[in-house]
Amino acid sequence: MPIVAPPSQLRLVAIPRLASGGRWRVEAMRSLSEPCLLWFTKGQGRITISGVTRGYTAHNAIFIPAGVMHGFEAGPQVFGTAVFFGREPKVVLPKTPQHLRIREVHAQQEVNVLLDSILRELESDTPAHDRATEAYVGLLGVWLERQVRKADPLEAPRQDATRRLVARYTALLERNFRTGMNVADFAAALGVTPTHLTRCCNAACGRPASALLQDRRIFEARKLLAETRIPVGRIAEQLGFNSPAYFTRAFQHVTGKSPTAFRRAG
Structure with a gap:
């Protein structure tokens, strides 16, 4: 379920729900006013970012900065989580689009735990849940930075x-x-x-x-x-x-x- 929050705030949305108002909402070319991380856990399809199309599968993490034109196929067998960081995120994020194929089981488990923790804190009314959310989002930013740094250069599309x-x-x-x-x-x-x-x-x-x-x-x-x-x-x-x-x-x-x-x- 999506977290109800103003567009300027952090939200986590199940990827199938992004297309609940029509698949055009994710498949047509568009851009967002905030950075977004797509974490696919099941299924496959194609995603176009800045006019370049690549295939994606389960355990792909795709980061899209604000203002970058993109669209992706979201068929009925595609599952995962979209993280919308808000218009002024406090976390350090990549400056350019990233398409990461996460093959290490430990790294897959790590991001799943982080996303579950963020969602739990967002839904919580316990004391300091906002600071806990911020801390987990910071760890998500660290996880993303580490995956970018150790990604195989051959996996990146050639910028010819x-x-x-x-x-x-x-x-x-x-x-x-x-x-x-x-x-x-x-x-x-x-x-x-x-x-x-x-x-x-x-x-x-x-x-x-x-x-x-x-x-x-x-x-x-x-x-x-x-x-x-x-x-x-x-x-x-x-x-x-x-x-x-x-x-x-x-x-x-x-x-x-x-x-x-x-x-x-x-």
Whole structure:
């Protein structure tokens, strides 16, 4: 069960519950305003971070800094815990995304115990439970730092020119997806041709640059439709679509529903 807390505070959420409002909430490209740790204990799938797709399995720990675009498959057989650290975490965390395959049984048990302890203290009303929570979160940060330091360099994705370009594209996209910029605009800003950018995106994650852009914009549209009462036309304007009609066509192409029908179904 998720811990009920303001977005600025620490929360632990079972990974299956992240998709309880629709798998689009985890699978579509988006970013968070806080760092997140995904600890998978069962199942497998693919995760895309900064435009690079890799497979994940049980006993994978994936750290995603705030503001980094990502999305991952969350099928019915995937289990684990997501740790949301809040917008101003006190714990020391990595500055860059990390995908760690934790093979040592002792390390797997250690993080499971830490997560159980954090959850227990969050749910507790015993004296000093807040300080105990902070201490366990600090130990989680130490565990993560140690795993990063001893990770096999061969496990890390090679940061070749293709992946560096795609990472730059997704970072630029995350900052500007509301502006109405198209792939040609992003390519020009990056100093490459649209064809080259699309080729690199296909190589890094199996999707063209346009699909990443559309996925990010439609995720934001779905979120606004599901969580606010902002009129459809206003949402289209906020996300840089040329007209409400064009927004409706693009939304329906991705989701199979019109914006109005999607909001009504929610």
